[in-house]
Amino acid sequence: MFGNLIPGTQDALIVTAPGDASIRDTGTGEMREVLELGFEPDPDAADMLVEVSGDGRIGAVLSPALTSGGLRRLGQSTRSNLVVFDLERAEPIWGPTRINVGSGALAINEDGSIIALADVFDGAVSLVSTNVPGLRGITNETVNSVPTSSSDEGGHSRTSSLAFDPSGRLLVGRFDDRVDIIDPESATISATMRIPGQPVNAAMAVSNSGIVVGSGGPDLIAMEPEGRRVRWSTDLGGTDRGQCSRLAISEPRQRVYCGSASGRVTVFDLADGAPVPAEEIGPFYGAVGNLDVDADGSILTAIGGGQPTISRWQLDGVGVGRRLIAPGQMLAGPYSYEGSFVVTAPQAEPRIESRVSPLFTEQIIEGVVAMNTETGEAGYRFDEAVSDVGWARDRRLYARSAEDTLLRIVAADTGDPVGEPIWGVSVLVPSSAGTTLFALRDDGLIRELDPRTGRWAGDPWGTQGIPTWLSVAPDGDTIVVSHWSDGSPRENEDASASDQEGTWLAIFDAEDHRLRSDDPIALDAHVMLDDGELIGVQGTGMGRYTTDPLVRIGTLSGGTGNLGNPSLSRDASTLLMLTDNGNALLYDTGSGVRIGEPFDTDSRLLPRGYLRPDGLEMALSMPEGVVVWDLDPDHQFEHVCRIAGRDLTDNEWRTYLGELADWHSTCGFDPAG
Template sequence: MDLLGKRGKPSPSHYDGFISYSRAADDRLGPALRDGLHQFARPWYRLRALRVFCDARSLSASPGLWTTIEAALDASHCFILLASPESARSFWVLREVEHWRSLAPERPMLIVVTDGEIVWDHEAGQFDETLTTALPESLLRGFTEAPLWVDLRSVRTETDLSLGSPAFLDTVATLASALHHRPKDELVGEDVRQHRRARRFRRFSWTGLSLLTAAAVVGAVAAVNSADVARAQRDRAERQHRSAVSSLLVMRRDQVGDADPVRSGLLAAAAWHFNQTPEARHGMLASLATPARDVLNDLGDTRALSPDGKILAGDDRAMRLWDPVTRRWVGHPFTAHFRSAKFSQDGRTLVTLENDEDIRLWDSATWRPIGTAFPGPGDDVVALELSPDRGTLVTVGFDEKIRRWDTATWRQIGPPLTGHTDDIESLRLSPDGTTLASVGRDGARLWNLATGKGKPLGGHTGAIRSVAFSPDGRIMATGGHDGDVRLWDSVTAKPVTSPRSGHDGPVSAIAFSPDGETLTTAGWDRTVRLWDPTTGRQVGDSLTGHTDIVSAVAFSADGTLLVSSSLDRTVRLWDPEARRPIADPLKGHTEEVTPLLFSPDGRTLISSGQEETVRLWDPRTGRQLGTPIGIPNAYGNAAWPMALSADGQTLVIADPDGEVQPWGMADRQPIGEPIQVGRRVQAVAVSPDDATLAVGDGEGTVSLWNPATRRPVGQPLKAGTEAVQALVYSRDGTILATACGGTIRLWDTATGRQIGNSMEGVNSMAFSPDGKLLAALGGDGTTRLWDTRTQRLSGDPIKGDGAVALSPDGQTLATAGADNGVQLWHARTGRPIGNSLKGHTADVLALAFSPDGQTLASSDNAGTILLWRPGIPADPLKAVCALAGRSLTEQEWRLYLPEGEPHKKIC
């Protein structure tokens, strides 16, 4: 999109941009931004790519300072404002803004936020005057729609303000895209090409320099110095080149997205190979988080899926069987011309309906015909089914009559089965072959295949398009024309669950997993969905990616892979276990549960419930350990504040009545007498060396205690005037963070003094393991990352509500969502990793990562605890390569990377 509008090329006396900034705030950033715009995508034969005015670089001695600036403004095509509270108050910035707005109104303005806040009020159609601190007052109401602004707050304090910095390079690319009137990805590619040309030019220069050095001994010192400069320039160009290629690949990965998860993961891996940026790491994690595992679009026409997920595919000349688990063809091709096919339930036999209406049986291992062809029943066949023993074939035509045939003689068995009054859509035999289900526009019927007697499903009205039996044959699932999914008792033909609304349109296919614990459905709405047969409820989000009706679904034999085929001529592979709870809910609490704690070895999970019990769990089995710890109190139901010692041997439980009692984790018995705090306790924390116990009370005071002597140490900390909501020690114990009345304060544990500024509007928090980042959940439902070194916010706000947790490596953030889900985020970029984890039916209140980061625990206000395997690998590159089983092909490399970039095997 052209942000600036069309224009002619400026004359040499014109400027492409004018940078307005406060020298007090951005004396380094303003000139660096000007230099970056001059160099980005610069042809080697030109002095600069753009001509940008910046007073620190462009002004010379002049008797009329404002006259010179005014002339530069008049000659500039675009105004670039470095917005900050200092620039909003700067006399010169205000004067420059006023003069710019007095010029022709079509001249654009770009805003780069370097400090403070900018908030657009969509309802009022202007900037929010109460929250915006980085803009002059004259600009708050000066726009008719939200303008473009770029966030450079996280870059402002970096020591490397050059194109070698990925974040700074991305900002320069965004602004240069607007000034050049070219798409950002195209401009990044141009920058890569120019760096490559410059590199070739430097190579030629180096060769010439070497020859001159050999010929001129007198100039040896100068030549060496020149070589050093050339080497430094070469290294800088190489870094810029790798950074540009990495940024381009990240953009390509985002464009591919979940439509092709393997390819998008490999693009992110390639970006990581060129430059290990947070954006590249997020791209790999995002690809790993999707339940999609591959897209098979080179197999030809998909004719059928076997019950174990193997795919019959090919073209008009030959058919082959493809195993999605091994990614290999099975057996040899065979030639057949048919318009439909279906596998037997054991997958060993294929039934084909040929173009001339003949029906033939094939051995799927040898592709040899079994017996003679059946000329057909004399009526168009719309559905057929083969019995498990391969002795009986069931067919139905447009006359709504079901016929049974002896496959040895092809003679009809008994009279037709009648009862349907409208078109029959599908037939399905039970696993033991005794019961036949027929579904169609007038509902469904169950038949005794031996006797031919049938009965309709009780209480069902409306059309049914698909049907499946559970592996034990006891439950039958149907998918309706209206998108409903229903479960039935196959013996009584009565419903076992109420109808569940799922698909937006007819359910075209349905299948059970091999263990019968998962049901999958596919629909005309192009989605695949998973269901819990015991409750009839959908599990997780819908699986999307197909672009046309999904016609068939099947599980692999071990249940670890789900296969779907579609009229879009693709087959997709899915992980049915991805992003689902790894165990049944941990039940025992009857009221809300908060907080959650993992022991240092990760073998015990500790939960505190509002019904006045603390429970210990084995997260590997989901079983409760021993009897609950319970201490009644005078305030009625309340969840106990608690903390665990660093060695994992002592659990500290705080009674709201003012007592803090240490308990032994081994025997779950009290250790000594309780510490008498004297005030209602709201939060507790144990220092990493187990030498100090921090206790926050209901009046904003944090007292420090020696757990061994039960005596206070040092002076209390005044965290505020309201109840202390949370206490957290940094991993090294040098910082104590307190949350009180919506304000976070950081304290130096050695001196007891507050560090830096406080952070307002915060309810809960969590430290990264290195203590450099503090994740703070605000009352507005967003989580911000606070850099404890610079005392500044890091990155953009992250949506989340109710709870927050940081993974042990500090790379992944977990937040509770308003939809009863848990969302994972890449902490460094603030971008989500996959869809939210669904399973809770009430508000999520607490989150905790295990010490190895491989398990995430979540609890809600209904007393339910769920355990998740977040799937965040320590080495995302290795995980992406293992999933793909390959690198980018040469064809993919040429398609996505700049021209001339030599092909590399990333995996």
């Protein structure tokens, strides 16, 4: 499959190897129009070339043609078949015509009036006017043949790359160090730009502002032909000439997309050429096909390549199952218990301080706001820098003031303060339902707080030491506390009795705070499950424990970094765990199995990820901003069907579902499709 996106639409001109031509919707695969190609491509020929004019009216197809002596090397010929279509009327307006040009490169100007061709063997350029049939050569053109070994995945020798710039000039990247600038009207070379040691024969892409990016040698090059100036040069770090055989530019996102024969699209910053590995796209099945970016720079379309497929990639964080809700923002706190609010702030490294307790650090953030992930609208906004931001039931927000270090609760809907400022507390921890806040006090004791009123509930209780982490069972009957003890006895009779220095794990009855057990087990963080079990982490390890008695019964696979910041759904069925090297890991707690591959987050920012209490959505801090993932199983099934565009095949059904039932449609597609 070969093709090119029709500008201003999500349709594409598509041609297949058997010779079928059509206009298709790249989003749905639906065929809009059937076109008559007029010739039958040779099955042994190299890839066909397909281009569309900038205004979307004219399309052209160039394909190697058999000669009397048969096809020459690598599926190429000294002759080609050329056909030109009026895409609005869905009919050919020129050809198919056999021309004496090997199909090396193809380009069409903005209004479709001129088609440029480059010969596959020596790069000689010919011009075709769609109004007046016939070929014109370029006056005083100097050509050079390409070595047989220099070909891409499709068999193209790439002696020249072609592109029209916004002013209508034709740019020709040669196999040596030249970029010729050609006036199409006179068919003459008006200027030549030289880039020593760097051919630009493989591919060229031109932005709307006239920046040209080219490939062909060891570097990716950005240049300004008008001033004959190289803007930047980036070492591609390899010798594979196919590593940048396809190029596309998204000027709104300031990105360059480089498709390779090895099946990946690498990404570079348009401003300075710096690689952006976090935005790499793929893998594709085989070589990457033709790349196009839509008008607003948000969708990259890849057509053909190693497989006869069309794939569309969201570049702005919006896509099947995920949405960019806050560009340039980061997470500053978790999800609300009602609705779907997260806490965000402008991307910046938090100021780290330890003014309240030596065991706790404050990550001080400015510009903190509650944001609705469903609408993208901002809610309550803190008017000062804060840390330790969290939610409780009834839309209560709490945070620590960076100015006086006191914690305060506010009603997020009205902004009214709830209760008095809270002093002497290292951290607040909400229960699984958010109905209670557990205050880990500076003196080592724990006390419960009603977030609806801001009043204390009950007497203090605690451990023999300083509590560092607290988790509550989903049903609220058990509380687990990690605490550090120096081995000294505590006078408070309600405290646990750890008698040696180190980190301990104490388990309490939630109703009367009766101590059930206190063991020297060092866990950095933990969550309680609905069956009374506990998942805890220490360093890079994650274990599963029973709590009555406290016994380790299993291990969960982790990542390559230290684990922490767990986020658990209200029903304790889904767990999000973060690593200090930037990964977010999602787990099914019942089986202990990780769901999917690790998510790459912005490792510069903390915190980086939260799970919504209902477990149906996840928010992560990404380089582009705050992105939310739809985790609803019903929606996930719809997403899979949409991406696949088909049902399971008979063989797939027999392999995976054969023992459950006879084949039937799972996505609602026609069995014949």
